[in-house]
Amino acid sequence: MSKKVAVIGGGSWGTALAQVLHNNNYQVQIYDLSQEKVDEINQDHINSYLPDVKLPEQLKATTDLKEAVNGAEAVVVVVPSHAVRKAAKDLAEVLETDTLVVSATKGLEENTYLRMSEVLAQELPAEFEDKITVLSGPSHAEEVIKNHPTTVVAANEDKKMAQQVQDMFMNDQLRVYTNPDAVGVELGAAVKNIIAIGAGIASGLGYGDNALAALVTRGITEIKRLGVELGAKSMTFAGLTGLGDLIVTCTSQHSRNRRLGYKIGAGKSLEEALDEMKMVAEGVKTAKAVYEVAEKHGIDMPISNQVYNILFNDKDPRQSVNDLMMRGKKHEIEEVAKEQSW
Numbered sequence: 001m002s003k004k005v006a007v008i009g010g011g012s013w014g015t016a017l018a019q020v021l022h023n024n025n026y027q028v029q030i031y032d033l034s035q036e037k038v039d040e041i042n043q044d045h046i047n048s049y050l051p052d053v054k055l056p057e058q059l060k061a062t063t064d065l066k067e068a069v070n071g072a073e074a075v076v077v078v079v080p081s082h083a084v085r086k087a088a089k090d091l092a093e094v095l096e097t098d099t100l101v102v103s104a105t106k107g108l109e110e111n112t113y114l115r116m117s118e119v120l121a122q123e124l125p126a127e128f129e130d131k132i133t134v135l136s137g138p139s140h141a142e143e144v145i146k147n148h149p150t151t152v153v154a155a156n157e158d159k160k161m162a163q164q165v166q167d168m169f170m171n172d173q174l175r176v177y178t179n180p181d182a183v184g185v186e187l188g189a190a191v192k193n194i195i196a197i198g199a200g201i202a203s204g205l206g207y208g209d210n211a212l213a214a215l216v217t218r219g220i221t222e223i224k225r226l227g228v229e230l231g232a233k234s235m236t237f238a239g240l241t242g243l244g245d246l247i248v249t250c251t252s253q254h255s256r257n258r259r260l261g262y263k264i265g266a267g268k269s270l271e272e273a274l275d276e277m278k279m280v281a282e283g284v285k286t287a288k289a290v291y292e293v294a295e296k297h298g299i300d301m302p303i304s305n306q307v308y309n310i311l312f313n314d315k316d317p318r319q320s321v322n323d324l325m326m327r328g329k330k331h332e333i334e335e336v337a338k339e340q341s342w
């Protein structure tokens with residue numbers, strides 16, 4: 001009999017990951033709060049967030065968490081970041097010991113600024129702490145669901161755990177690498193969404209590829225600056241979950257964060273832009289958390305800072321561009337500047 005996995009959250013990414021696991025011969029049950037989502041999956045074999053794709057009939061969904069996790073060897077948490085604490089509290093009531101926990105949500109918790117694996121570790125019983133593996137990378141659900149080649153990373157300090165998750169998801173369409181630096185993997189995934197909102201804003205203002213390249217390159221510089229201060233390994237930001245995910249999110253037609261930014265650059269307010277979004281754009285809440293963390297640690301994050309001010313202080317995006325362009329003159333590579341006292 002095939003092994004079972006429960007996917008917590010039946011949105012676009014949860015459904016795409018559920019299909020990967022189904023393709024890898026797992027019996028998969030999706031849990032979602034929304035009866036409408038559950039009915040779509042069970043009755044029509046679709047997810048309306050991923051149009052044109054028929055889901056395997058064996059994919060089952062439920063609004064009953066206990067039923068979803070019963071007998072599962074792993075749970076994959078893939079609800080929006082603002083819902084992870086609640087989902088983890090609910091899971092703590094029903095999770096069987098020895099179940100692996102995979103965290104596929106990208107974001108930081110508002111107010112606590114915690115990474116998603118930290119939120120899960122706080123709410124789940126202590127024995128689960130080492131069993132939480134982060135799964136992240138440049139991976140739009142719209143492409144994974146169509147089996148387009150995609151690469152992601154399973155991150156856990158415990159090599160065995162990371163490899164177990166690698167084995168669970170890996171197939172000829174989804175290549176999974178391992179990395180012990182879960183801190184860097186999660187921070188790269190969270191902060192790139194803010195820069196992607198910035199890339200959308202730039203596009204909405206009518207700017208082109210030069211501005212995009214600047215945002216990606218200077219964006220990864222400030223993501224790494226924050227990450228290293230918070231304990232991540234610098235090299236992780238050159239990898240799939242750093243530069244890789246930043247590129248895909250800043251450039252893709254599929255990105256929710258880029259799309260939201262575009263609307264704002266084209267003149268809409270944050271409220272209007274959010275009203276038009278069905279799916280979650282994590283960069284909005286993360287912009288707030290990162291603004292506060294950067295202030296607390298005294299870290300210079302000029303792009304994230306401008307995105308925060310556009311989103312929450314009604315700053316004119318054109319003024320933000322001007323302020324970014326007219327900052328004090330700098331050496332490009334700060335490590336070299338320090339080393340050579342430039």
Ligand SMILES: NC(=O)c1ccc[n+]([C@@H]2O[C@H](COP(=O)([O-])OP(=O)(O)OC[C@H]3O[C@@H](n4cnc5c(N)ncnc54)[C@H](O)[C@@H]3O)[C@@H](O)[C@H]2O)c1
Nearest residue numbers: 009010011012013014032033034083105106140141279280
């Ligand atoms: N969509 C992508 O391509 C993609 C890719 C990689 C990572 N992610 C990340 O995955 C996370 C989820 O994104 P998404 O795009 O699937 O979101 P989504 O907006 O498409 O769907 C979220 C789903 O979660 C459900 N939900 C909310 N709270 C819940 C709870 N407490 N319990 C169970 N279900 C709950 C909602 O009903 C909804 O169906 C985000 O952090 C996102 O950044 C998304």
Ligand SMILES: O=P(O)(O)OC[C@H](O)CO
Nearest residue numbers: 137138139254255256257
């Ligand atoms: O659509 P976005 O902007 O939430 O990005 C989705 C994934 O994180 C891309 O890797």
